[in-house]
Amino acid sequence: MRREHVLTTKELSRSDIEAVLDRAVDIARDPPDRSQYEDTILALLFFEPSTRTKMSFDTAMKRLGGTTVDLGPVGSSSVTKGESLADTVRVIEGYADGIVLRHPSEGAAKMASEFVDVPLINAGDGAGHHPTQTLLDLYTIRENVGFDDLSIGIMGDLKYGRTVHSLSHALTKLDARQHFISPESLRLPRSVRYDLHEAGANVREHTEIEDVLSSLDVLYVTRIQRERFHDENEYRKVAGQYHITPDLLEGADDDLIVMHPLPRVDEIAPDVDETAHAKYFQQAHNGVPVRMALLDLLLGGANK
Amino acid sequence: MRREHVLTTKELSRSDIEAVLDRAVDIARDPPDRSQYEDTILALLFFEPSTRTKMSFDTAMKRLGGTTVDLGPVGSSSVTKGESLADTVRVIEGYADGIVLRHPSEGAAKMASEFVDVPLINAGDGAGHHPTQTLLDLYTIRENVGFDDLSIGIMGDLKYGRTVHSLSHALTKLDARQHFISPESLRLPRSVRYDLHEAGANVREHTEIEDVLSSLDVLYVTRIQRERFHDENEYRKVAGQYHITPDLLEGADDDLIVMHPLPRVDEIAPDVDETAHAKYFQQAHNGVPVRMALLDLLLGGANK
């Protein structure tokens, strides 16, 4: 994987994925020698708000022994002067050994990657992809329930969520049974369904979590965004229906894990946090070893 | 003090305070080996504007040999997506070895500390507390005039200032004579006066600085915020009355030191800066060794 860009999960094979996860396991146990990274700089370009993704890339680079430079909030950069993304990344590749890019436009990362020679990692491009989120999701799944004969429910806003789209492409390569649970208005987009179908995915769609809960190894919950609804009543109805509580989880397997890419608002009741099902904070923390592994695979050779 | 949170000055004993100040003196003279901190990351979570506190924590961690990760301005983080503070800190404790938190709500630091296992330092919670400001204030007082038989005047906005409240609790433990000087409308809140009374504080209140100036070892000036006044004329009257000039200081002891937590606006005339009384810049600079000492006491064991 040296000196390549990481843009979508579509282009990652099962063995690419396993290589990153295996490296993450190794790194969590035995981090590489810091001196290898003392002159490594990672540029963080976030054109949209982010806490987890940005801070965990920042942490990952620093835990390896390198450092970061940050474009800062868009309002405080020259992007406000009308500069193109292509120009911005071409300048910044002269500063850094790698670039992490979040951008509101789908396809932005792919376009930007064509202008730079340093590795560029897509940290979310509009409704497009978010491959490193998927890698940490898979790490969490593998360490808790494994990949064999996996049955996963993915619930909430399946229409707009790049996290869901990235995850689903990867799960297809793992031959997982994927149950999509959402209100009709937030179904997986036709284009994603088509792609998954073409890739031979094992997919079913549901509108009721109860129909499928007992058969799941993993329940992956996503945020239903209020701003997607024109009608506040409609939002409340949907939000109330897709709300995970300890009571609801009585109907699940004891070993079911509940995941969420965070931030959550009301999708998971706080008293679920105390149950053994709750893995969403562990999931967030896994962003560090997984991103350390990815950076190590992409940048490690730079100083060798 | 290992692995503990630092939330208020109320819970710090005189010997806790002296331990931090002694460590700060040592560190300023002979900093610990940097390699001890090479893998230490401090998270900076500032939900309110800050220059001095944030930059001096950042500096302190880096002078020790560690590094920081920064949540950034609130508008550029997922907090804008409605995430609770409890969730935010639970995620971030997976990235960092310690957390520094400033938040506009009184009690936020205490609440947040109940959700995390890494040390959390309160860097200001609304009108509540600001214990590290107090520690650097005390360091400045001790190095200039000592703690014995201390007489201190605290002037300005005593109603809203968390700096004043934190300092006053600590001064009580040092048996200092505390003179509070403010207009009637900005008196120390009843609840703070009650607490101080219960703790056996030696406290007097004044409305005129001239009544007490000559008896002071320390004059601690705070900013009177224009936005607290509905009436601009009323503000001007008060601001004019609580304005320190070289002329006024003619009436003070030669060894009186003038302190201010900064930023100042009009409370202290610029030509006071040239007098030997002025210690407010030294005070700000003392934030670095004092915060290095605190971080060393809280985090130093982590890598030992």
Added chain:
Amino acid sequence: MRREHVLTTKELSRSDIEAVLDRAVDIARDPPDRSQYEDTILALLFFEPSTRTKMSFDTAMKRLGGTTVDLGPVGSSSVTKGESLADTVRVIEGYADGIVLRHPSEGAAKMASEFVDVPLINAGDGAGHHPTQTLLDLYTIRENVGFDDLSIGIMGDLKYGRTVHSLSHALTKLDARQHFISPESLRLPRSVRYDLHEAGANVREHTEIEDVLSSLDVLYVTRIQRERFHDENEYRKVAGQYHITPDLLEGADDDLIVMHPLPRVDEIAPDVDETAHAKYFQQAHNGVPVRMALLDLLLGGANK
């Protein structure tokens, strides 16, 4: 150059300039030992948006082995509480070994420098100066075409551009022939023309690029800012006229280099990027070795 401020190009002699450029060449080839800078902190104070200048100073300090502390966007600092710039820099000199300052007011860097003992570098003060931009511009010119018998065209907004003013003062010391090309409304200000005249500069003014293009070694293009024009039609007319294309460059010497301080908007057509003339990205990248050299000259002695 130890322990001095860098405020304008006016006060840099030709040998000062050559010393920085020579050091940059050395550093690019053989960077100094990182351990020398492990306890060096550079403060970044940007009171105006910046990408290139800020990120390349940040990168330069980190490539040397040091680190930075950042004031952050102005809205998130205590500057919003009304603090004076003099107070801000006096506080921050207690944290850092050097200060980089960008400020919207002309003269701000000079004023601020009078209050601090650590080296202060002007990274742009309103319509005033931007000396480090000039140093990287000169580095790019020297490595591509050399300084002997230099003929340079400077085109676009010559009225407001501090980059142009700083560059022009330095070019005068190199005895370059300077051709200024702009619409009448964006001519070099009278005060700058007067200064250049007094310094014995070899200067001509033009309104048409075609009049002078074939005689140039360097074409330095600057951004024409839409907001300077009251009339949109007037803007379009001017912008269309001062627009560099491969066709236009057919009329230039094969060895002509095209430079731009970036960000560009429409001044240079994207297909110029593919020609051998285009040096603006290389120019931006040169910010790192040049700023490393400057920091090394200013701060290197601090830890020796």
